[in-house]
Amino acid sequence: MTTAVDERDDEPELEVPYWLKSSAEAASAGFWRMLRRLPRLLAQAWRLAWESSPRITLAVVLLQLAGGAVGAIGLVSVVGVLDGLLAEGPTPERVRAAIPSVLIFAAASAVRTLLSSAATAAHGRLSPLVSRAAELRLLELTTRADLAVFDDAAWRDTMYRARDRGTFASQSLVDQAIELGTNVIALVAAGGVLAVLHPVLLPLLVLAVVPTAWAAVRSARLDYRQRLRLTSLYRRRYMLSDLLADRDAAPELRAFTLREFLLAEVRRLLDTETRAHIRVMERQVWTTLAGTALGAAATGLTYAVMIWLLMTGRMELAVGGAAAYAIGTGIGALSQVAFTIRHLYEEGLYFADYQAFCALARQHAEPDTAGTAPRTFEEMRLDRVSFRYPGAEKLAVDGVSLTLRRGQTVALVGENGSGKSTLAKILAGLYRPESGTVSWDGVVLDDYRPDSVREGVAVVMQEPTHWPLTARDNITIGRYDRAAGQDDVEHAARAGDAHDFIVELPRKYETLLSRHFTDGADLSGGQWQRLAVSRAFFRDAALLICDEPTANLDARAEHDVYQRLRELAEGRTVVLITHHLASVRTADLILVFDHGALAEQGDHDTLMARGGLYAELFTLQAEAYSRSS
Numbered sequence: 001m002t003t004a005v006d007e008r009d010d011e012p013e014l015e016v017p018y019w020l021k022s023s024a025e026a027a028s029a030g031f032w033r034m035l036r037r038l039p040r041l042l043a044q045a046w047r048l049a050w051e052s053s054p055r056i057t058l059a060v061v062l063l064q065l066a067g068g069a070v071g072a073i074g075l076v077s078v079v080g081v082l083d084g085l086l087a088e089g090p091t092p093e094r095v096r097a098a099i100p101s102v103l104i105f106a107a108a109s110a111v112r113t114l115l116s117s118a119a120t121a122a123h124g125r126l127s128p129l130v131s132r133a134a135e136l137r138l139l140e141l142t143t144r145a146d147l148a149v150f151d152d153a154a155w156r157d158t159m160y161r162a163r164d165r166g167t168f169a170s171q172s173l174v175d176q177a178i179e180l181g182t183n184v185i186a187l188v189a190a191g192g193v194l195a196v197l198h199p200v201l202l203p204l205l206v207l208a209v210v211p212t213a214w215a216a217v218r219s220a221r222l223d224y225r226q227r228l229r230l231t232s233l234y235r236r237r238y239m240l241s242d243l244l245a246d247r248d249a250a251p252e253l254r255a256f257t258l259r260e261f262l263l264a265e266v267r268r269l270l271d272t273e274t275r276a277h278i279r280v281m282e283r284q285v286w287t288t289l290a291g292t293a294l295g296a297a298a299t300g301l302t303y304a305v306m307i308w309l310l311m312t313g314r315m316e317l318a319v320g321g322a323a324a325y326a327i328g329t330g331i332g333a334l335s336q337v338a339f340t341i342r343h344l345y346e347e348g349l350y351f352a353d354y355q356a357f358c359a360l361a362r363q364h365a366e367p368d369t370a371g372t373a374p375r376t377f378e379e380m381r382l383d384r385v386s387f388r389y390p391g392a393e394k395l396a397v398d399g400v401s402l403t404l405r406r407g408q409t410v411a412l413v414g415e416n417g418s419g420k421s422t423l424a425k426i427l428a429g430l431y432r433p434e435s436g437t438v439s440w441d442g443v444v445l446d447d448y449r450p451d452s453v454r455e456g457v458a459v460v461m462q463e464p465t466h467w468p469l470t471a472r473d474n475i476t477i478g479r480y481d482r483a484a485g486q487d488d489v490e491h492a493a494r495a496g497d498a499h500d501f502i503v504e505l506p507r508k509y510e511t512l513l514s515r516h517f518t519d520g521a522d523l524s525g526g527q528w529q530r531l532a533v534s535r536a537f538f539r540d541a542a543l544l545i546c547d548e549p550t551a552n553l554d555a556r557a558e559h560d561v562y563q564r565l566r567e568l569a570e571g572r573t574v575v576l577i578t579h580h581l582a583s584v585r586t587a588d589l590i591l592v593f594d595h596g597a598l599a600e601q602g603d604h605d606t607l608m609a610r611g612g613l614y615a616e617l618f619t620l621q622a623e624a625y626s627r628s629s
């Protein structure tokens with residue numbers, strides 16, 4: 001086992017990927033450019049907070065302002081205290097003279113503490129509301145995005161970063177902005193008091209904190225840049241780590257004795273990460289050290305100037321005492337300001353990721369067409385439809401024209417990768433063609449709201465999702481807004497050949513289908529498929545698309561499902577994708593695909609007589625069967 005991390009300089013894995021270059025540029029912004037970004041960040045934080053709760057946002061701001069004003073009163077009262085104590089005369093009299101100012105100081109401290117607690121409570125309410133709003137917005141936009149964009153690696157990376165840190169950054173941005181507000185108000189109060197006490201002290205105070213602020217911002221930038229460079233690497237490692245612990249992958253991992261191979265890969269990725277972390281940490285330590293040293297020198301200069309002012313009689317002793325107190329408060333507040341600016345800037349970078357993803361998601365959102373598609377059609381037509389996956393060179397569907405009619409059973413056949421599943425998704429309204437049109441009874445689908453088109457379609461996917469819901473819900477989500485009695489659910493379950501195994505589950509229809517929860521049950525691949533078929537039956541749609549619905553079914557179940565699908569075609573259109581050509585002999589129309597193009601179409605007899613690709617594939621299968629029987 002490797003315990004030490006090898007030191008290596010060449011890290012090609014840490015190259016910033018091309019799609020993250022703009023974020024990398026943002027992260028390289030200099031100190032002043034960052035300060036110029038500050039107003040925009042504050043405006044964004046304000047908008048986030050205001051959209052989450054105007055009332056609480058206002059409360060936070062007012063409580064902060066009130067706290068700052070009371071703090072200034074407390075600082076000014078120090079002059080009164082010292083004035084009284086340092087005056088001529090016997091000690092009891094001097095103490096007595098200082099008492100009113102002491103009382104003001106004590107009252108101001110108490111009120112300030114109360115106001116600050118109230119501000120903290122309001123802030124505590126605001127934070128989860130901001131986080132909730134950000135999370136919801138992210139999910140709303142993600143689920144509205146065009147399906148095809150999910151095949152784009154750049155999209156997945158942006159989405160990963162937005163989900164990983166971006167949502168949290170929204171809340172943090174508001175938190176840090178509030179923190180900054182509190183500290184700036186305290187600083188303004190201290191600075192105002194100092195300016196009144198002696199004008200030269202104010203610029204010196206600012207000077208004292210500039211190096212600390214510079215170091216804080218530089219550290220934040222180093223940190224962010226590193227995360228940016230590690231994005232792809234993190235994703236790879238998380239995916240591998242998940243697979244190593246995944247129940248479904250566990251048998252294959254052992255069967256192929258993959259453990260050492262995968263562990264070595266995770267170890268290598270972790271080593272790269274660790275090296276990058278250590279390098280950044282070292283640079284941060286040096287940066288902070290330099291900033292603190294320069295800050296300390298500037299603070300020393302401030303006190304030196306004050307001593308000079310006192311010694312040359314340019315400042316009263318009482319004023320000097322109060323100034324020393326105000327400088328202490330001011331430096332504390334200024335350091336906090338620098339610290340929060342760093343965090344604000346850092347969170348701002350992550351928030352920019354969140355915003356970039358939201359913008360991308362809006363750009364790829366499905367069209368918001370007003371037209372609602374009818375629930376059914378007599379004729380569906382595809383006219384020279386082509387489709388290409390994001391980033392792919394070749395067309396997955398190439399200039400396909402065809403017509404489907406109500407009541408028909410249509411089979412899509414062809415070799416692996418010939419474009420059947422892609423075309424099925426186009427028929428289902430899941431992918432929009434790159435060129436060409438899909439129409440229902442002469443109306444192009446682009447004129448309808450995509451969701452309303454899908455209302456008329458039911459799909460059984462090649463790999464149906466294992467929804468962690470009860471058996472009953474796994475069927476009724478086929479049309480979740482329809483009130484369903486037990487009879488309806490059982491009817492669909494019987495149609496999909498799922499009823500018999502469901503009633504054998506520990507809680508029958510109410511059994512939770514997920515092993516991840518106590519008392520949950522899991523199903524075999526074929527049983528999940530039957531459930532998916534039942535769900536599609538329950539949906540009761542004009543167009544039923546089944547992508548290899550029987551791939552995991554035994555011979556009897558397959559025969560039954562096809563029989564029921566044919567019955568279902570009455571008054572509907574059923575599209576089947578299958579490699580089992582014996583099952584499609586009775587289809588009304590067989591569409592044969594080759595390299596994305598529609599090579600042949602017709603019924604079984606026509607296609608056999610033609611002696612083309614279909615005849616070749618069918619004969620091959622038939623021969624294989626007769627040889628094995």
Ligand SMILES: Nc1ncnc2c1ncn2[C@@H]1O[C@H](COP(=O)(O)OP(=O)(O)OP(=O)(O)O)[C@@H](O)[C@H]1O
Nearest residue numbers: 151389392396414415416417418419420421422423
């Ligand atoms: N998500 C994707 N991203 C990029 N290319 C894809 C994607 N899915 C499929 N393809 C490509 O598109 C082409 C058509 O694939 P499709 O899945 O439609 O074929 P198919 O006929 O259904 O294959 P099979 O019989 O194996 O299910 C293939 O070249 C495939 O590599």
